[in-house]
Amino acid sequence: MDADRDSRSATPLLEVSGLSVAYDGAAGRVLALDRLSLALAPGEIVGLLGESGCGKTTLARAILGLLPAAGRRLEGTVRFRGRAVESLPRAAMRRLRGAEIALVAQEPALALHPMRRVGSQIAEVLRAHRPWSWRRCRREAAARLAEVGLEPGSIAGAYPHQLSGGQRQRVAVAQALACRPALVVADEPTASLDVASARRVLALLRRLCGEHHSALLLISHQPEVLAVAERLALMYAGRVVEEGPAAQFLSSPLHPYGEALLACRPPAAGGAGRRLATIPGAAPLVAEAVAGCSFAPRCAYRMDECTTRDPPPASPAGERRVWCLRYEA
Numbered sequence: 118m119d120a121d122r123d124s125r126s127a128t129p130l131l132e133v134s135g136l137s138v139a140y141d142g143a144a145g146r147v148l149a150l151d152r153l154s155l156a157l158a159p160g161e162i163v164g165l166l167g168e169s170g171c172g173k174t175t176l177a178r179a180i181l182g183l184l185p186a187a188g189r190r191l192e193g194t195v196r197f198r199g200r201a202v203e204s205l206p207r208a209a210m211r212r213l214r215g216a217e218i219a220l221v222a223q224e225p226a227l228a229l230h231p232m233r234r235v236g237s238q239i240a241e242v243l244r245a246h247r248p249w250s251w252r253r254c255r256r257e258a259a260a261r262l263a264e265v266g267l268e269p270g271s272i273a274g275a276y277p278h279q280l281s282g283g284q285r286q287r288v289a290v291a292q293a294l295a296c297r298p299a300l301v302v303a304d305e306p307t308a309s310l311d312v313a314s315a316r317r318v319l320a321l322l323r324r325l326c327g328e329h330h331s332a333l334l335l336i337s338h339q340p341e342v343l344a345v346a347e348r349l350a351l352m353y354a355g356r357v358v359e360e361g362p363a364a365q366f367l368s369s370p371l372h373p374y375g376e377a378l379l380a381c382r383p384p385a386a387g388g389a390g391r392r393l394a395t396i397p398g399a400a401p402l403v404a405e406a407v408a409g410c411s412f413a414p415r416c417a418y419r420m421d422e423c424t425t426r427d428p429p430p431a432s433p434a435g436e437r438r439v440w441c442l443r444y445e446a
Contacts, residue, residue, distance in 0.1 A: 129157060130157050130158060130159045130299060131155075131157040131180065131195075131197055133154055133176070133194075136179060136190070137191040138190055139189055139404075140185075140187045142187060148355055148404060149175040149188070151172075151411075153176065153193070153352075154357065159299065159332055160327075160330045161348065162323065162333045162347045162348075163346055164335045164336075164337065164342075164343030164345075165350050166349060168378075169338055170400060171355065172352060172355040173352060174305075176352075177220070177334070179202075180202065180334070181218060181302065182203070197213070215242050216296045216298060217296075217299050219292075219298040219302070220302050223305040224308070225288065226278075226282075229285060230277075231276065231277055233276075234273065235275055236255065236258050236274060237258075239258035239261055239292045240255045240258040243258060247296065258291075261292075262291055264291065264294075264325065265287040267291070283310055283317065286310060287321065289306075290306075294325050294329065294331065297331070298331055300331065301331050303336060307319060308337075320345075340379060340382065344363065344364075348361065349367070351366065351372060351375050353411060354411035358375075358441070359374075359438070359440070360439075366437075371434075371441070372412075372440070373417060374396075374415075381394050396415055408425055409427065410441070426442070428445070431444035
Protein backbone atom coordinates (compact mmCIF):
# COMPACT_ATOMS: atom_id res chain seq x y z
CA MET A 118 0.00 0.00 0.00
CA ASP A 119 2.76 2.48 0.92
CA ALA A 120 4.69 1.67 -2.25
CA ASP A 121 1.55 2.22 -4.31
CA ARG A 122 0.95 5.56 -2.59
CA ASP A 123 4.54 6.63 -3.25
CA SER A 124 4.29 5.74 -6.94
CA ARG A 125 0.99 7.61 -7.27
CA SER A 126 2.31 10.75 -5.59
CA ALA A 127 5.30 10.79 -7.95
CA THR A 128 3.03 11.00 -11.01
CA PRO A 129 0.22 13.52 -10.42
CA LEU A 130 -2.84 13.35 -12.64
CA LEU A 131 -3.82 16.89 -11.70
CA GLU A 132 -1.39 19.54 -10.54
CA VAL A 133 -2.47 23.03 -9.49
CA SER A 134 0.55 25.27 -8.87
CA GLY A 135 0.48 28.75 -7.32
CA LEU A 136 -2.96 29.54 -8.73
CA SER A 137 -4.45 32.99 -8.08
CA VAL A 138 -7.87 33.93 -9.45
CA ALA A 139 -9.75 37.20 -8.95
CA TYR A 140 -13.25 38.41 -9.80
CA ASP A 141 -13.91 41.93 -11.04
CA GLY A 142 -17.26 43.47 -10.16
CA ALA A 143 -19.00 46.74 -9.48
CA ALA A 144 -17.64 46.79 -5.93
CA GLY A 145 -14.07 46.19 -7.10
CA ARG A 146 -11.84 43.16 -7.26
CA VAL A 147 -12.06 40.14 -4.95
CA LEU A 148 -9.24 37.60 -4.74
CA ALA A 149 -10.86 34.14 -4.75
CA LEU A 150 -7.73 31.95 -4.95
CA ASP A 151 -4.42 33.08 -3.48
CA ARG A 152 -1.36 31.16 -4.76
CA LEU A 153 -3.11 27.84 -4.20
CA SER A 154 -1.34 24.54 -4.91
CA LEU A 155 -2.88 21.06 -4.89
CA ALA A 156 -2.19 17.73 -6.60
CA LEU A 157 -4.17 14.54 -7.19
CA ALA A 158 -2.70 11.20 -8.15
CA PRO A 159 -4.48 8.76 -10.49
CA GLY A 160 -7.27 6.96 -8.65
CA GLU A 161 -6.90 9.06 -5.49
CA ILE A 162 -9.83 10.48 -3.50
CA VAL A 163 -9.05 13.94 -2.13
CA GLY A 164 -11.45 15.99 -0.03
CA LEU A 165 -11.49 19.79 -0.20
CA LEU A 166 -12.98 21.37 2.92
CA GLY A 167 -13.85 24.98 3.66
CA GLU A 168 -16.59 27.46 4.42
CA SER A 169 -18.76 28.97 1.69
CA GLY A 170 -16.85 31.69 -0.13
CA CYS A 171 -13.36 30.28 0.49
CA GLY A 172 -12.74 29.55 -3.21
CA LYS A 173 -13.66 25.86 -3.52
CA THR A 174 -16.02 26.28 -6.47
CA THR A 175 -13.63 28.72 -8.16
CA LEU A 176 -10.96 26.02 -8.02
CA ALA A 177 -13.38 23.49 -9.54
CA ARG A 178 -14.21 25.91 -12.36
CA ALA A 179 -10.52 26.63 -13.00
CA ILE A 180 -9.77 22.90 -13.26
CA LEU A 181 -12.58 22.47 -15.80
CA GLY A 182 -11.67 25.62 -17.72
CA LEU A 183 -15.05 27.15 -16.85
CA LEU A 184 -14.18 30.38 -15.08
CA PRO A 185 -16.91 32.97 -15.73
CA ALA A 186 -16.19 36.13 -17.70
CA ALA A 187 -15.61 38.12 -14.51
CA GLY A 188 -13.00 35.64 -13.28
CA ARG A 189 -9.35 36.22 -14.20
CA ARG A 190 -6.35 33.97 -13.64
CA LEU A 191 -3.65 36.24 -12.26
CA GLU A 192 -0.87 33.68 -11.97
CA GLY A 193 -0.22 29.97 -11.64
CA THR A 194 -1.14 26.92 -13.69
CA VAL A 195 -3.55 23.99 -13.76
CA ARG A 196 -1.99 20.92 -15.37
CA PHE A 197 -3.89 17.77 -16.27
CA ARG A 198 -1.68 14.87 -17.35
CA GLY A 199 1.10 17.38 -17.81
CA ARG A 200 -0.88 19.72 -20.08
CA ALA A 201 -1.65 23.29 -19.00
CA VAL A 202 -5.45 23.53 -19.08
CA GLU A 203 -5.48 27.30 -19.55
CA SER A 204 -3.41 27.07 -22.74
CA LEU A 205 -5.58 24.46 -24.48
CA PRO A 206 -7.68 25.61 -27.46
CA ARG A 207 -11.42 25.69 -26.84
CA ALA A 208 -12.05 22.64 -29.01
CA ALA A 209 -9.44 20.62 -27.12
CA MET A 210 -10.92 21.74 -23.80
CA ARG A 211 -14.40 20.66 -24.90
CA ARG A 212 -13.02 17.24 -25.79
CA LEU A 213 -11.35 17.02 -22.39
CA ARG A 214 -14.48 17.93 -20.41
CA GLY A 215 -16.80 14.98 -20.09
CA ALA A 216 -14.34 12.50 -21.55
CA GLU A 217 -11.36 12.89 -19.20
CA ILE A 218 -12.51 15.42 -16.57
CA ALA A 219 -16.12 15.40 -15.41
CA LEU A 220 -18.18 17.49 -13.01
CA VAL A 221 -20.88 16.42 -10.56
CA ALA A 222 -22.62 19.72 -9.88
CA GLN A 223 -23.96 20.91 -6.54
CA GLU A 224 -27.57 21.18 -7.72
CA PRO A 225 -28.57 18.60 -10.36
CA ALA A 226 -31.98 20.25 -10.80
CA LEU A 227 -30.10 23.16 -12.39
CA ALA A 228 -27.36 21.13 -14.10
CA LEU A 229 -29.78 18.80 -15.91
CA HIS A 230 -31.78 20.17 -18.84
CA PRO A 231 -35.40 20.47 -17.68
CA MET A 232 -36.85 19.77 -21.15
CA ARG A 233 -34.78 16.67 -21.98
CA ARG A 234 -35.36 13.14 -20.76
CA VAL A 235 -32.54 12.04 -18.47
CA GLY A 236 -31.62 8.98 -20.52
CA SER A 237 -31.12 11.17 -23.59
CA GLN A 238 -28.93 13.58 -21.62
CA ILE A 239 -26.57 10.76 -20.65
CA ALA A 240 -26.62 9.41 -24.21
CA GLU A 241 -25.68 12.85 -25.55
CA VAL A 242 -22.50 12.85 -23.44
CA LEU A 243 -21.53 9.48 -24.90
CA ARG A 244 -22.39 10.60 -28.42
CA ALA A 245 -20.13 13.65 -28.04
CA HIS A 246 -17.10 11.65 -26.96
CA ARG A 247 -17.48 8.16 -28.40
CA PRO A 248 -17.64 7.02 -32.07
CA TRP A 249 -20.90 5.17 -31.41
CA SER A 250 -24.31 5.14 -33.05
CA TRP A 251 -27.19 6.89 -31.29
CA ARG A 252 -28.77 3.48 -30.64
CA ARG A 253 -25.67 2.23 -28.85
CA CYS A 254 -25.38 5.47 -26.87
CA ARG A 255 -28.95 5.04 -25.61
CA ARG A 256 -28.22 1.43 -24.69
CA GLU A 257 -25.07 2.43 -22.83
CA ALA A 258 -26.97 5.25 -21.09
CA ALA A 259 -29.45 2.71 -19.76
CA ALA A 260 -26.53 0.65 -18.45
CA ARG A 261 -25.10 3.73 -16.71
CA LEU A 262 -28.45 4.32 -14.96
CA ALA A 263 -28.51 0.71 -13.78
CA GLU A 264 -24.95 1.15 -12.54
CA VAL A 265 -26.06 3.89 -10.14
CA GLY A 266 -28.99 1.84 -8.85
CA LEU A 267 -31.79 3.32 -10.96
CA GLU A 268 -34.27 1.31 -13.03
CA PRO A 269 -33.63 2.31 -16.66
CA GLY A 270 -37.10 1.29 -17.80
CA SER A 271 -38.80 3.87 -15.60
CA ILE A 272 -36.06 6.50 -15.21
CA ALA A 273 -34.53 6.90 -18.69
CA GLY A 274 -37.73 8.38 -20.12
CA ALA A 275 -38.38 10.69 -17.16
CA TYR A 276 -37.76 14.42 -17.00
CA PRO A 277 -35.63 15.81 -14.13
CA HIS A 278 -38.63 17.37 -12.33
CA GLN A 279 -40.27 13.93 -12.12
CA LEU A 280 -37.42 12.55 -9.99
CA SER A 281 -36.54 12.98 -6.33
CA GLY A 282 -33.44 14.94 -5.31
CA GLY A 283 -31.53 11.73 -4.62
CA GLN A 284 -32.51 10.26 -7.98
CA ARG A 285 -31.46 13.42 -9.81
CA GLN A 286 -28.08 13.37 -8.11
CA ARG A 287 -27.57 9.73 -9.08
CA VAL A 288 -28.44 10.65 -12.67
CA ALA A 289 -25.80 13.40 -12.44
CA VAL A 290 -23.26 10.83 -11.22
CA ALA A 291 -24.17 8.48 -14.08
CA GLN A 292 -23.74 11.33 -16.56
CA ALA A 293 -20.40 12.42 -15.11
CA LEU A 294 -18.99 8.88 -15.15
CA ALA A 295 -20.51 7.92 -18.50
CA CYS A 296 -17.21 8.15 -20.40
CA ARG A 297 -15.09 6.73 -17.55
CA PRO A 298 -13.15 9.98 -16.94
CA ALA A 299 -9.77 9.94 -15.23
CA LEU A 300 -10.87 12.76 -12.88
CA VAL A 301 -14.25 13.50 -11.33
CA VAL A 302 -14.81 16.86 -9.61
CA ALA A 303 -17.79 16.64 -7.25
CA ASP A 304 -18.76 20.12 -6.05
CA GLU A 305 -20.91 19.85 -2.91
CA PRO A 306 -22.70 16.75 -4.30
CA THR A 307 -24.73 16.20 -1.11
CA ALA A 308 -25.63 19.81 -0.25
CA SER A 309 -29.28 19.52 -1.31
CA LEU A 310 -29.87 15.96 -0.08
CA ASP A 311 -31.25 14.44 3.09
CA VAL A 312 -28.87 12.40 5.25
CA ALA A 313 -29.86 9.00 3.85
CA SER A 314 -29.62 10.12 0.21
CA ALA A 315 -26.30 11.84 0.91
CA ARG A 316 -24.82 8.63 2.29
CA ARG A 317 -25.97 6.67 -0.76
CA VAL A 318 -24.50 9.21 -3.18
CA LEU A 319 -21.15 9.29 -1.35
CA ALA A 320 -20.96 5.49 -1.27
CA LEU A 321 -21.84 5.44 -4.97
CA LEU A 322 -19.13 7.94 -5.91
CA ARG A 323 -16.52 6.07 -3.91
CA ARG A 324 -17.49 2.69 -5.39
CA LEU A 325 -17.71 3.78 -9.02
CA CYS A 326 -14.52 5.85 -8.93
CA GLY A 327 -12.77 2.83 -7.43
CA GLU A 328 -14.16 0.44 -10.04
CA HIS A 329 -13.20 2.71 -12.95
CA HIS A 330 -9.91 3.92 -11.42
CA SER A 331 -11.06 7.55 -11.53
CA ALA A 332 -9.56 10.15 -9.21
CA LEU A 333 -12.14 12.10 -7.21
CA LEU A 334 -11.91 15.67 -5.93
CA LEU A 335 -14.74 15.82 -3.39
CA ILE A 336 -15.64 19.38 -2.38
CA SER A 337 -17.72 20.13 0.71
CA HIS A 338 -18.23 22.51 3.62
CA GLN A 339 -19.24 19.54 5.80
CA PRO A 340 -16.31 17.67 7.42
CA GLU A 341 -18.27 14.42 7.84
CA VAL A 342 -18.89 14.21 4.08
CA LEU A 343 -15.14 13.99 3.49
CA ALA A 344 -14.65 10.92 5.69
CA VAL A 345 -14.68 8.87 2.45
CA ALA A 346 -11.53 10.67 1.22
CA GLU A 347 -8.00 9.34 1.53
CA ARG A 348 -6.46 12.79 1.78
CA LEU A 349 -7.95 16.13 2.79
CA ALA A 350 -7.01 19.73 2.01
CA LEU A 351 -8.41 22.50 4.22
CA MET A 352 -9.05 25.85 2.50
CA TYR A 353 -9.38 29.28 4.03
CA ALA A 354 -9.63 32.58 2.13
CA GLY A 355 -8.37 31.10 -1.12
CA ARG A 356 -5.42 29.21 0.36
CA VAL A 357 -4.78 25.63 1.44
CA VAL A 358 -3.82 25.87 5.13
CA GLU A 359 -3.59 22.16 6.02
CA GLU A 360 -3.20 18.95 4.04
CA GLY A 361 -2.82 15.31 4.98
CA PRO A 362 -4.62 12.00 5.58
CA ALA A 363 -8.33 12.67 5.99
CA ALA A 364 -8.80 10.42 9.01
CA GLN A 365 -6.02 12.18 10.92
CA PHE A 366 -7.42 15.63 10.17
CA LEU A 367 -10.95 14.66 11.19
CA SER A 368 -9.72 13.31 14.53
CA SER A 369 -7.06 15.92 15.35
CA PRO A 370 -6.66 18.94 13.04
CA LEU A 371 -3.39 20.88 13.26
CA HIS A 372 -4.34 24.30 11.94
CA PRO A 373 -6.25 26.61 14.32
CA TYR A 374 -8.91 27.09 11.64
CA GLY A 375 -9.43 23.34 11.34
CA GLU A 376 -9.64 23.05 15.11
CA ALA A 377 -12.22 25.85 15.28
CA LEU A 378 -14.21 24.47 12.34
CA LEU A 379 -14.56 20.99 13.83
CA ALA A 380 -15.49 22.48 17.20
CA CYS A 381 -18.55 24.03 15.51
CA ARG A 382 -20.07 20.65 14.67
CA PRO A 383 -23.19 19.77 16.66
CA PRO A 384 -22.66 16.85 19.06
CA ALA A 385 -23.82 13.43 17.90
CA ALA A 386 -25.83 12.94 21.10
CA GLY A 387 -26.57 14.67 24.38
CA GLY A 388 -26.26 18.20 23.05
CA ALA A 389 -29.88 19.33 23.41
CA GLY A 390 -30.06 22.84 24.82
CA ARG A 391 -26.32 23.40 24.53
CA ARG A 392 -25.13 26.48 22.68
CA LEU A 393 -23.23 25.66 19.49
CA ALA A 394 -19.68 26.93 19.14
CA THR A 395 -18.96 29.57 16.49
CA ILE A 396 -15.86 31.15 14.98
CA PRO A 397 -15.77 34.88 15.80
CA GLY A 398 -15.43 37.36 12.97
CA ALA A 399 -15.71 36.67 9.24
CA ALA A 400 -13.47 35.48 6.44
CA PRO A 401 -11.73 38.39 4.69
CA LEU A 402 -12.56 39.71 1.24
CA VAL A 403 -9.33 41.04 -0.21
CA ALA A 404 -8.39 42.59 -3.55
CA GLU A 405 -4.70 41.66 -3.47
CA ALA A 406 -2.54 39.00 -1.85
CA VAL A 407 -1.48 40.26 1.58
CA ALA A 408 1.34 39.24 3.89
CA GLY A 409 0.62 37.15 6.93
CA CYS A 410 -1.89 34.47 7.82
CA SER A 411 -5.40 35.29 6.57
CA PHE A 412 -6.93 33.53 9.60
CA ALA A 413 -4.95 35.62 12.10
CA PRO A 414 -7.76 38.10 12.94
CA ARG A 415 -9.99 35.20 14.06
CA CYS A 416 -7.32 32.96 15.59
CA ALA A 417 -7.20 32.13 19.30
CA TYR A 418 -3.42 31.46 19.04
CA ARG A 419 -2.47 34.64 17.16
CA MET A 420 1.04 36.03 17.59
CA ASP A 421 2.27 39.44 16.45
CA GLU A 422 4.22 38.01 13.51
CA CYS A 423 1.14 36.17 12.19
CA THR A 424 -0.07 39.42 10.61
CA THR A 425 3.21 40.29 8.90
CA ARG A 426 4.78 37.02 7.73
CA ASP A 427 3.44 34.28 5.48
CA PRO A 428 3.56 30.94 7.28
CA PRO A 429 5.79 28.45 5.44
CA PRO A 430 4.61 24.82 5.15
CA ALA A 431 5.56 22.70 8.15
CA SER A 432 5.46 18.90 8.45
CA PRO A 433 5.09 18.17 12.17
CA ALA A 434 3.81 14.62 11.71
CA GLY A 435 4.26 12.07 8.93
CA GLU A 436 2.44 12.99 5.72
CA ARG A 437 0.73 16.03 7.23
CA ARG A 438 1.49 19.62 6.21
CA VAL A 439 0.24 22.79 7.87
CA TRP A 440 0.73 26.48 7.12
CA CYS A 441 0.95 27.93 10.64
CA LEU A 442 3.80 29.68 12.46
CA ARG A 443 3.09 27.65 15.62
CA TYR A 444 4.68 24.66 13.89
CA GLU A 445 7.70 26.45 12.50
CA ALA A 446 10.90 24.62 13.43
